[in-house]
Amino acid sequence: VVQKRSGHVVELSLPNIIAHRGAPRYVAENTIASLKKAHELGANWVEFDVMLSKDGVPVIMHDSGLNRTTNGKGKLRDYTYAELARLDAGDGQKIPTFEEWLKTAKQLEMGINVEIKESASNADEVVDKIHKLLSENWSQDLPKPLISSATFACVEAYRRLDGDAHIAYIVDWLPFTWKSKLASIEACAIVMNYKKLTQKKVERLHRAGYKVLAFTVNDATEYSRLINMGVDGCFTDDLKTVRGPDVAPLN
């Protein structure tokens, strides 16, 4: 077990509100137009999901299947990027590459939370590619990206590659093994389903030195309740409904 570096927690500064998959209540999720909409609605940080095409190109997509968010059929991993790029991902948008997403987020000067949606068997490949693209396309002047995954092997692989990265583990509920798991990846945060969070759990996690982020909060009252409970940040699909002091005012 690697010693947790206290610096990680101190350094990680996130807003209370993180745009989830762009602004999916207003523009098709995980598309460049949705990212731009999130920025227009005042978000400073954005979360998005990354997976690999058949030919190993990291793309922005939440589901392993194509049918919910595109006009394609079957599994994303059965298509090359050239084939995926011909699909309609909603609102006339296409499935973005991770590189395209990074370039746009950088132009918009937004903080990014890269959620890795890959299985353990692809952990090394996806993590190598994400790390390389970040080193080529991200700016030192912008906040350090937060790397997260619900696949523990992916966050483990990322930590092996990068001793300085900000890393979070995503869980639905808090596993018995949370202390050793978070310590072993030198996590700075845990990302948890807001329905499973209690004040006690938030306090225990804070005492252990971790920030607590909650997904996916689309109700203003629920958001206030969580922030009052001490939750450090909430992911939202609805930036017009869930707003806080660190989100720029709507015109």
Ligand code: G3P
């Ligand atoms: O990272 C927070 C949240 O995005 C995790 O759930 O399914 O929306 O990717 P999901």
Ligand code: MG
């Ligand atoms: Mg996600």
